[in-house]
Amino acid sequence: MDITTALSGQGGLTGVQWLLNEPPAREALRATLAGMLEPGVEIGAMKLDRAKYKPGRYMQAYYALELSDASGTRTRLIEVNWLPPGKPDPRGAPETSPAMQSEIAERGLAAPFRALAGENAEWGIWVQVAPLDAEYPQLARLADPAYVRELLAADPTVQSDAAGYRITPIRYRPGQRHVLRYDPLDANGASDPAGTLFAKTYNSDKGARTFSTATTVSDWLAQQNIGIGAARPLAYLPADNLVIYPRVTGTPLSDLLRTPGPATDAHLRSAGAAIRALHATPESLIQLQPHAFPKEVKSILSAAEYVHPLLPDTGAAIKDLVARAQALHERLPAVTPSFAYGDFKADHLWVTPDGLTLIDFDTCYLSDPMIDLGKFLADIRFWYAGYGQPGAEDAQRAFLAGYGDLSDEQITRARLYEGLVLTKSTVRRVKLFDPAWAARVSDLIAQAAGAITQAEASAPTQTLAQNA
Structure with a gap:
């Protein structure tokens, strides 16, 4: 089996699952990721969460990647695209997002990666690492605890007094959608789950429309008094096209x-x-x-x-x-x-x-x-x-x-x-x-x-x- 046969569909289900599950393709992905990491970082489990296949065109997959170094173990979300060798990345080459990668590095969010986009031409592999997404440029700052602390403290609805935030990406779908979890921290670094927030990003007017719909429907259901409610969003932040929800x-x-x-x-x-x-x-x-x-x-x-x-x-x-x-x-x-x-x-x-x-x-x-x-x-x-x-x-x-x-x-x-x-x-x-x-x-x-x-x-x- 090879990458071209697997992607074309000629290998049938065996070929597709070979690409997703078997050692040759997984080791090629590990080698690609290793070239993007700082020295001394070990790649642990690569948990495959979702895969999307278009015969003859691409395989798109999303992983939770376990990384370990002297500072401990952490998880990063990545998107992987396999394309027939020689085909360009459907979202553009990594060079198209240098400004965002620089911003992410300046905010201290890149480590332990040296690069947040990479490729393996032999295997047709293209990789992106959260929070990189050129179609959602605000994602870099929305993954930055310092920015989020100031953002939520200034919002008249949220009015957060947290000393900081622990930010966890829940869904990373470049070009599509992103969900982040914001856990507030006190001065001692302790978190109160009651104050946890969830943030959904948008890159169109859908954010404002969703906020309006969710608010209106939540209020409507509350008026019906039938014991059924809806998660009412706390705020819509237009500068970041962001809707904030309380934890349910x-x-x-x-x-x-x-x-x-x-x-x-x-x-x-x-x-x-x-x-x-x-x-x-x-x-x-x-x-x-x-x-x-x-x-x-x-x-x-x-x-x-x-x-x-x-x-x-x-x-x-x-x-x-x-x-x-x-x-x-x-x-x-x-x-x-x-x-x-x-x-x-x-x-x-x-x-x-x-x-x-x-x-x-x-x-x-x-x-x-x-x-x-x-x-x-x-x-x-x-x-x-x-x-x-x-x-x-x-x-x-x-x-x-x-x-x-x-x-x-x-x-x-x-x-x-x-x-x-x-x-x-x-x-x-x-x-x-x-x-x-x-x-x-x-x-x-x-x-x-x-x-x-x-x-x-x-x-x-x-x-x-x-x-x-």
């Missing part, structure tokens, strides 16, 4: 799905009630962008394009179920777009001492609200399959009971979106480096096809005839 203390509902029972069913009913309340949010309160059905289908097909070279039968099944969903959608009557949360899933719902709390409002839009029900139905299937738990259908019934009355047409739409979203979740979230990837993907896509079959069977005959 509790347990994500996705963790509780591991042990189904009456308590979990109660939380699922609360989740149904939560999305029902969100769907009643007056459109006059917020400004949202439209999200049409063709856009959803396009994103699914794009995300799934890598499956066919690796699992031809499953790739064909994806195309078939998407075509069936499109055909059914065309026969259903048009729906007036309204508020949709857009990413309603179990790890965005936290069970807290104050009740159920919803986090993350980055994907709210105007659409068919049944996309939210379909998303959550799909998410239940995804988690139950991952935990090896039976009873996903019972959990779905508890969630739908919490939502309340649905027409036959709404149920059809929810099941249609369940099949589509389960397909997208499968191809995005099942880890490509997992030895069980093929079996898990095949099983979940079969379940997605089953949801489309349910949608077809539940569709009101009279409604279809009128729109045929």
Whole structure:
């Protein structure tokens, strides 16, 4: 096996997993990183968190890198791109970001790296190390404890009196998004978890829009007094295009799905009630962008394009179920777009001492609200399959009971979106480096096809005839 064969898809799943898991490629990556480090630094574990594959174009992977030297052990997040040898880095050569690298070094954030970008031409490897991202130039200062201390002390809402901050990158996705954790420190270096903040960066007006939406929806839910809330952002800092959130203390509902029972069913009913309340949010309160059905289908097909070279039968099944969903959608009557949360899933719902709390409002839009029900139905299937738990259908019934009355047409739409979203979740979230990837993907896509079959069977005959 070689890098060209693996990236082209000609090596199939074996080639892709060779690139991600086997010693030759991992040692080439280690050698590349070693050339970027200061003398005396040892590379420990390289924990692979996520991989994205586009056949014939690139493999993109994200690692947590363990580094040790005389001062101790630390973790750095890195992005790695493998491209066919000779191809340029899709985000530009390392020389394009010298100013940002210099700023990071001046702030004392580069060590133990001598360089935060590097390459291995023989293997087509391109590496970036946090906090380097030329598309998010503010990330350098937002990773600097001194800057953050002054920033949060000056903000009239936060008004921090911390002596300092310990900053931990939670998500490092160059060119896409970043999340940082800010733990306040007192004069003795001790941290109070109650004051922990989370910072999300943006490089467009989406930051301001997300802050406005999250604030408005949080206030709306509080007014409903139904025991369900939302994580209200503390502040939006326009100069840094940064939204600050308080820490949410509790347990994500996705963790509780591991042990189904009456308590979990109660939380699922609360989740149904939560999305029902969100769907009643007056459109006059917020400004949202439209999200049409063709856009959803396009994103699914794009995300799934890598499956066919690796699992031809499953790739064909994806195309078939998407075509069936499109055909059914065309026969259903048009729906007036309204508020949709857009990413309603179990790890965005936290069970807290104050009740159920919803986090993350980055994907709210105007659409068919049944996309939210379909998303959550799909998410239940995804988690139950991952935990090896039976009873996903019972959990779905508890969630739908919490939502309340649905027409036959709404149920059809929810099941249609369940099949589509389960397909997208499968191809995005099942880890490509997992030895069980093929079996898990095949099983979940079969379940997605089953949801489309349910949608077809539940569709009101009279409604279809009128729109045929």
